[in-house]
Amino acid sequence: MTDFTQNLRDRLAAALAAAGAEPGPEEADFSIPPEASHGDLTTRAALPLAKELGLPPRELAEQIASALREAPGVAAAEVAGPGFVNLRLEEGVLWGAVAEAVRTGDDYGRSDVGEGVRVQVEFVSANPTGPLNAVNARAAAYGDALARLLEFTGHATEREFYVCNVGTQMDLLAQSVRARLREISGEEAEIPEGGYRGEYVVDLARRLHAAGRLTPESDDAHLAAEAAEALVAEQESDLEDFGIIFDEWFPENSLYPDKVEAARERLTGGGATYEKDRALWLRTTAAGDDEDRVLVRADGRPTYFLADVAYHLDKHDRGFDKVLDVLGPDHHGHAKKLYAMVKLLGLRDDWLEIVISQQVNLLEGGEKVKMSKRAGALVTMREVIENIGVDAARFFFLLRTPTAHLDFDLELARKDTPENPVYYAQYCHARVESLKREAGEALASAPPAEADLGELDLPEERLLARTVWEFPSVVAGAAARREPHRLTAYAARLASLFHNYYHHHRILQASGEAKRRGRLLLARAVGQTMKNALGLLGVSAPTHM
RNA sequence: GCGCCGGUAGCUCAGCUGGAUAGAGCGACGGCCUCCGGAGCCGUAGGUCGCAGGUUCGAAUCCUGUCCGGCGCACCA
Numbered sequence: 001m002t003d004f005t006q007n008l009r010d011r012l013a014a015a016l017a018a019a020g021a022e023p024g025p026e027e028a029d030f031s032i033p034p035e036a037s038h039g040d041l042t043t044r045a046a047l048p049l050a051k052e053l054g055l056p057p058r059e060l061a062e063q064i065a066s067a068l069r070e071a072p073g074v075a076a077a078e079v080a081g082p083g084f085v086n087l088r089l090e091e092g093v094l095w096g097a098v099a100e101a102v103r104t105g106d107d108y109g110r111s112d113v114g115e116g117v118r119v120q121v122e123f124v125s126a127n128p129t130g131p132l133n134a135v136n137a138r139a140a141a142y143g144d145a146l147a148r149l150l151e152f153t154g155h156a157t158e159r160e161f162y163v164c165n166v167g168t169q170m171d172l173l174a175q176s177v178r179a180r181l182r183e184i185s186g187e188e189a190e191i192p193e194g195g196y197r198g199e200y201v202v203d204l205a206r207r208l209h210a211a212g213r214l215t216p217e218s219d220d221a222h223l224a225a226e227a228a229e230a231l232v233a234e235q236e237s238d239l240e241d242f243g244i245i246f247d248e249w250f251p252e253n254s255l256y257p258d259k260v261e262a263a264r265e266r267l268t269g270g271g272a273t274y275e276k277d278r279a280l281w282l283r284t285t286a287a288g289d290d291e292d293r294v295l296v297r298a299d300g301r302p303t304y305f306l307a308d309v310a311y312h313l314d315k316h317d318r319g320f321d322k323v324l325d326v327l328g329p330d331h332h333g334h335a336k337k338l339y340a341m342v343k344l345l346g347l348r349d350d351w352l353e354i355v356i357s358q359q360v361n362l363l364e365g366g367e368k369v370k371m372s373k374r375a376g377a378l379v380t381m382r383e384v385i386e387n388i389g390v391d392a393a394r395f396f397f398l399l400r401t402p403t404a405h406l407d408f409d410l411e412l413a414r415k416d417t418p419e420n421p422v423y424y425a426q427y428c429h430a431r432v433e434s435l436k437r438e439a440g441e442a443l444a445s446a447p448p449a450e451a452d453l454g455e456l457d458l459p460e461e462r463l464l465a466r467t468v469w470e471f472p473s474v475v476a477g478a479a480a481r482r483e484p485h486r487l488t489a490y491a492a493r494l495a496s497l498f499h500n501y502y503h504h505h506r507i508l509q510a511s512g513e514a515k516r517r518g519r520l521l522l523a524r525a526v527g528q529t530m531k532n533a534l535g536l537l538g539v540s541a542p543t544h545m
Numbered sequence: 546g547c548g549c550c551g552g553u554a555g556c557u558c559a560g561c562u563g564g565a566u567a568g569a570g571c572g573a574c575g576g577c578c579u580c581c582g583g584a585g586c587c588g589u590a591g592g593u594c595g596c597a598g599g600u601u602c603g604a605a606u607c608c609u610g611u612c613c614g615g616c617g618c619a620c621c622a
Contacts, residue, residue, distance in 0.1 A: 031561070034568080044564065047602085057602080081565040082602070127622070167622050252622095279620055290548065290618085297620040304622055332549050333617045358550065359616075400558070404551060405615065407558090412571085416584065419571055427584060438581050477561060489559065492570075503586045545584070 004093065005030060005041070008071055012043060015067035019060055021049040030087075032470055036463060039078070039086035040094075046083040057083030091462060092450075097469035099448035101525035109475045109532050114155030118319060121147045123326035123357070124239070125162040128228040129173045130198055132235050135328060137242065137381040138406065139357040141397035141538065143326045144244045145484035146355075148536045153479040158247040158320075161239075162311065165228045166252045167304065172196065174223040180205035181216040204230055238382050243390055243538050255310045260302050263310035264295060272344045282309075284340035293337050308334075309341055316347060323352050324482070326402075329359040355482055357402045363409045388413040391539045395422035398488045398537050421492055425534065426542055428495035431502060432527025433543040439508055439520055448521050455518040460501045467494050468525045475536070484537060491533045498526050 013028045027048060030041040046061035053060065058079055065077040065085045076088040101108040123143025124136050132140070143159065150157040176196040182189035184205060191197050204227060208214040213226050232249065239246070264280070267273050272283045273295065280296035282305075295306040315323050327334060335354045342352045362369040362379055369379055384393050392413040399421070400406050416423055436444035456465070471490070478486040507519040531541040 026562095033565090034561075035565080038565070042565095047564075051602080084565070164622060169622055277620085281620095294620045299620080301620085303620065307622095329550085329616060331617085331622090335549080356550075361615095403549095404558085407556095409557080412557095420584095421570070423584065424570090427582090430584090431582065434582060474561090481561080483561090485559085486561075489569080496569090499585060500587090502581085503583090506581070508581050545582090 004073060008041070008068065008074070008087075011067055011071050012045060012064060015064045016045060016049060018067075019049075019053060019055070019063055021053055021060075023049055032473060033086070036466065038080065038084070039076075040089040040466060040469075041087040043085050043087075044083070046085065050083060061085050091456075091465075094462060094465035094469050095450070095453035095456065097471075098453060098465050098522055098525040099450070101468050101471070101528050102448045102521060105528060106532060106535070108528055109472045110152050110154075111472060111476060112154035113476060114150065114153045114479075117155050117321045118158075119150050119155045119322045119324065120158045120160055120315060120318075120320045121150070121324045121326065122160045122162055122315075124235075125164065126235065127164045127169050128231040128235065129169050129196055130231065131200055132238055132381040134360045134362055134379045134381060134384055134408070135357075137384055137393065138360050138397045139326055139328055140239060140242055140244055140381070141394045142355075142357050142402050142484065145394075145398055145487075145537050146324065146326075146479075146482055148538065149475065149479040149484060149487075152536060153476060159245070160248045160250055161235075161246045163228075163232055163249055163251045165224075165232075166256070166307065170224045170228065171220065173227050174220045176201050177205050177208075177214070177223050177227045178216060178218075178220075181209055181214060181218075184209055185216055187216070238380075238385075241390070242381065242385060243394070250311070252307060252311070255307050255314070256302075259310040259314055260307055263306060263313050264302070266313065267295065267309065267344065270344060270346070282341070282344065284337050284344065287340035287343035289336045289340040305337065305341075308338070309345070312338075312341065312352065313345070316345075316351070322350070325352065325354045326357050327354055328357060332356045353482070355402055358405050360397075360406045360408050363407055364411055369410070384410075391426070392420070392422045394538045395425070395488060398484050401483060401485055421488075422539065423545070424499075425491040425495045425530065426539070427545055428498050429527050429530045429534070429541040430543060430545045431498070432523050432530070435507055435520065435523050436527075443517065443520060444524070446517060446521075449517065452514050452518040452521055455512065455515040456522060458505065460497070460505070461519075461522060464497050464501055464522055464526060467497055468522075468529050471529050471533070478536075487533050487536055491530060491537070494526060494530055494533070498523075498530075 008030060009028060012030070013023065016023045016028055023045060027045050029045075030043045033039060033042045043064070046057045046064055050057035050060040061079040061083040065079050068074055068085065068087060069077040073090050073093045074087050075090045078086050080086050121143050124132065124140050126132055126136050147157050147159050172192060172195045175192045179189035179191050179195070180202050205214070208226055208230065214223060218226075236246075236249070267282060268280075272286065274281055274283065278298040279294050281292045282295050284293050285291060293305050294303050295309075296302050312323070325338065335356070338352060338354060343349070388410060396408055396413050397406070412420055413422070456462070474486060474490045478484055505519070507523055508516060510516045510519050534541045
């Protein structure tokens with residue numbers, strides 16, 4: 001498909017050049033119109049360029065159309081609306097995609113557009129002060145799907161979790177654990193103001209005490225380290241059960257003191273710092289921030305921001321060509337200073353990219369489920385997984401664009417009825433598997449034959465094939481825009497088309513051996529494409545349901 | 546006060562970096578079970594794209610202002 005569209009792009013560029021236009025790469029391109037009645041490929045190149053040439057857009061469009069009409073695989077090229085050129089492709093192109101999906105299997109949709117660029121996706125990155133919650137789970141589902149998309153499009157991708165095991169929160173954790181340890185020894189103890197009151201701290205204290213690792217007399221640093229280690233291990237196993245394996249768990253405390261000191265020197269040497277009120281500031285306002293930021297406090301202790309600079313310098317030193325930070329809703333205020341930091345360090349502007357994974361409202365039958373960390377009554381990621389399952393959770397978290405708040409209806413996600421979109425999509429795959437079982441091994445694994453595909457003649461079959469044909473470009477678009485939810489929408493669309501087709505037309509009982517094989521090939525392509533789409537979302541494609 | 550994210554059908558949301566008649570799911574209403582899985586399918590109703598300006602051949606999309614909701618604004622992390 002890539003060679004095919006590249007050929008069309010070349011022809012389009014040639015036609016535009018012949019008319020005297022100088023199109024940019026964006027302008028001399030095609031898109032797949034959502035409306036099937038607008039053809040299979042469309043270009044609006046004539047609209048902006050006609051103006052430059054002083055031509056009526058439809059006239060330029062007609063010149064483009066006649067040039068494209070001659071291209072192989074193009075059945076028709078028509079001018080529409082104000083000056084669109086709509087292409088209708090020959091069926092053979094679409095059957096070719098069906099054959100390719102069957103032939104390439106789990107690799108269908110894969111591409112190498114990433115050219116092996118080394119990309120790091122950092123996500124979740126929670127404090128090691130408690131179990132992961134539903135908001136972390138959303139970020140987890142998002143970051144992992146994004147990483148899968150990047151891998152599938154030819155990027156050398158790594159997943160990283162930044163363990164924020166430094167600072168006030170760790171002190172509070174240590175004091176909270178100490179209080180619980182005292183209680184175990186029968187003493188009276190109080191959880192400090194702002195401390196962690198969750199039941200899990202009691203369990204943690206009990207476990208570490210029983211293992212002989214901690215006593216109420218253990219010093220703060222030891223308390224914090226032991227507690228954090230245990231909690232990180234829990235987070236890691238929760239994420240593993242959610243299907244997510246990180247390549248790197250990067251502990252913040254490993255940055256101290258050398259890397260933090262090196263970061264300070266580098267910034268100071270760069271001349272973007274100054275001293276005020278005995279503190280060291282970074283002039284981030286020179287790079288688009290709203291106010292300058294403190295790097296070193298008046299008492300000489302470095303800020304979290306300076307550690308962040310050190311952390312990103314370390315990422316850069318590790319050779320990543322691109323770094324994606326997925327920040328939670330409580331950190332969205334950091335984007336500006338991080339971007340400013342990149343500028344002031346003299347790194348490429350697009351080296352860092354920040355995506356905000358927004359908050360989640362958990363609903364139970366329309367009622368909001370309260371999530372209060374202070375009261376210790378938070379909804380944990382583990383509870384979400386146990387309550388509704390990994391597949392439903394991941395699918396639901398990826399239903400929306402990451403930047404928008406998400407209403408997550410647990411009751412709906414739990415349902416095993418068609419109103420639940422994850423079952424609807426998985427059922428499509430299971431149904432194809434069921435057909436393959438029914439058809440028998442020989443037919444179910446027969447190599448794609450052009451003659452068999454040529455038997456397909458229904459409009460529904462063409463539309464299904466077109467949708468299979470679209471898949472690689474949907475993948476590419478989702479990866480480029482960092483929007484896995486496009487795949488969720490695609491899976492729902494493909495499922496709907498297939499269920500409809502299945503209901504109205506016999507596949508294994510079609511008249512004629514060749515038609516049976518052709519229809520089964522189409523079904524196999526759909527099943528395979530669905531499996532790949534779900535796989536990129538981290539959702540399983542069951543063979544039975 | 547400043548900033549970020551939202552405001553599109555009764556509800557939850559898409560809308561592919563400015564295009565064609567604004568779409569889907571759910572809900573509502575009405576249909577379909579001799580048939581490879583009814584965990585399914587078909588149809589109907591439903592919109593001033595928060596509001597007001599602007600930019601241009603063209604705006605849900607970009608700009609300005611404004612209203613509403615959510616969330617951030619430490620020498621905390």
